[in-house]
Amino acid sequence: MNKRFFSVIAFIALFVSFLGLPLVSQADDKTPEGELRVGMEAGYAPFNWTQKDDRNGAVQIQGDKSYAGGYDVEIAKRIADKMNRKLVIVKTEWDGLLPALQSGKIDAVIAGMSPTEERRKEIDFSDDYYESQLVIITRKDSKYAKATSLKDFSGAKITAQLSTFHYGVIDQIPNVNKQQAMDNFPAMRVALESGTIDGYVGERPEGVTVESVNPDLNMVEFPEGQGFQTNPEDVQVSVGMRKGDPLLSEVNQVLSTISADERTDIMDQAIKNQPASEESTTESGKQENVFIRILKQNGMMFLRGTGMTLLLAIVGTTVGTGIGLLIGVFRTIPESKNSAKRGMQKVVGWLLNAYIEIFRGTPMIVQSAVIYYGIAMAFGIDLNRTAAALFIVSINTGAYMSEIVRGGIYSVDKGQFEAAHAIGMTHGQTMSKVVLPQVLRNILPATGNELVINIKDTSVLSIISVSELFFQGKSAAGTNYLFFQTYFIICVIYFVLTFSATRLLRLVEKKMDGPDAYARLEETDVAIEADK
Structure with missing residues (x-):
């Protein structure tokens, strides 16, 4: 059963990788x-x-x-x-x-x-x-909608985009309640609509667009001398x-x-x-449902983003699990009596510990930027962004899986190691025939959890231009200005992916354990309820 199960997993990973080859082939050469x-x-x-x-x-x-x-x-x-x-x-x-x-x-x-x-x-x-000129976008029903000068925004909660001069000019507003900068305009528009902020600083084209597509939002322009003081270059x-x-x-x-x-x-x-600016209507002249319109305009984008997310999550989890198993097996190798080999074991062990601590102790978004951009700047090596993303997810997952595997090995009774050695099995035979089959079953729930985490965490890879599901959704929201509706669709897609993954893994667990194990578990549950 175990061999057949892992053959199926390998086939799925290979199949998903094959589907992703056209994306991987988009090389980022000079x-x-x-x-x-x-x-x-x-x-x-x-x-x-x-x-x-x-x-x-x-x-x-x-x-x-x-x-x-x-x-x-x-x-x-x-x-x-x-x-x-x-x-x-x-x-x-x-x-x-x-x-x-x-x-x-x-x-x-x-x-x-x-x-x-x-x-x-x-x-x-x-x-x-x-x-262009700077404006403040606010809600039409806000008391700031009819402002004519910066002092009218005294006490308002105002923000702007991260890493732009827009954020710095907020300080020119008297007694302003300056909010944390946000990394993109869709995020600011959502915050404004939800009432988290009272307004955000933008340029006039942004304001004109917002007013034309969202009747609830308003652009505040300032007469000369009453608005932001800026340098021409700003x-x-x-x-x-x-x-x-x-x-x-x-x-x-x-x-x-x-x-x-x-x-x-x-x-x-x-x-x-x-x-x-497009308005969609049905043949009868009625306004088309907004969710249907979003899916019509961006459905293929979301589908491709979903495919990329699954590719990264499945391949990354599979390869990461393999890395974790290799590290776990290496850690169980008895210390060699040969001083040179023993020294080499300690060096490799130290390097593996450093790898685990670094990749578990730093965010994946930082790892992505360092590996993708840093390698290019330092060594002139231009990585393919999809291949880089697969590598990043795999080694990040490998660091976590190595600790999970270590726990799985420790969960196997020491008596089984001793019994295997007693009948003449080598260390390699003990691991492959006795220990690892039990470890793989023991770590399956944790492996499934890593898969679910990877499905969600691939969203940070947009920093290196990987068009996964969240990046595609953010682009759509920044284009259609339907923020809540677009993000709700993305949320549903993520839930379907994670829910399906957990259900499939439960089925795999059931197949590996056999029906008797589940029958006994149900009987135990019934007995416990009866005692209550």
Whole structure:
């Protein structure tokens, strides 16, 4: 039964890996000649967003079947066209844009980024390609909706996006209740709608979009002299490039050919074309159910994200369990009488302990950034992001599984080790024939728990541009502005995945134990209830 069970598990892992090969084959090699790889969130409408097809000139996202559209995409298209290069859009989390640029994963950041003094220390910026004004987005029923100056927001709970100058200007509001910065605009919009905050700082295009798609939200603009005091570079939006990149002069030359009127027309058209502005109705003329509309617009995105999440979770858990078993077996090897071998055992043991402590003691999101971006920056090794994600999940899981396996080995009675040795079995035979079959059964519930954890924790891999389920959901919410509804759908999908995984593992446990074990367990439960 055990051999057949593990054969089935191996087949499932191999099958899922096979399904993921097209994704893995999207190699993140150094930029080929004739390409311009541009990084953006694809979730900050109207500057950039994600959609399901190429209407209105959208460009396909690298390694995905979705497309990116918006003001940033139109500017990027003009730059790539004038430079005779093929535009490649690399969908990247906001916090991952600078590391991706510095490590060579992308050639430019065109994502509504302002050339602040802090950022100029890390990267170079082009001339501006858009200039906007700061506004505060609040609820229409809020007492702050009719504010005309910053002092009217005294006492308000205000926030802004993490790692942007927007967060710093909040201090200009008298007696403001400054909230913790949030990592993206969808999160801030959800917080605003739920009443957690009273408003957030953004740019005018964001405010215009919010007002057009959500009647409950309101953009507060300030008369001259009553709003935020900013430096010109703060309200400008520029193309970010690596320090000393010779292409910067070409980018500036292209931007100089785009007039102010043309830029305004591009932005107006972007606001008009964004998916959130679409209203769906049925054939009878009634408004279409919002959940159906979200699934129609983003269903394939969610499906691909689900597939990537399962790929990472199943393969990562399987490989991690294998790593844990190897480490567990190594730890049971008797100490060699040979001094050289004994010394080698201690060195390897120390290294394994260091590996376990490091990967159990640091968050997976940090491990992802260090491995994916750090290796590229330090050694010039450009990892495929899906392969890197599989590696990260596997070694992270392996660190946890090694301790679980250790506990499983200790749970086996020492008498069985002694009995096996007494009949002449070697240590290897004892482990493979006597101990490990019991260990595998004992650790199965904990292994299932690791699988469930991995299904959920793969969401942090968006930091390295892996389009798993949560990243796809966040992109959709940032595009359609239907935050609660979109995240509710994502929540349901996660629940279905985790619930199905636990049910399947319970069936596996039942098969391994046999029906008699469960019959005895039920009889025991009945007896206990009778005693009560």
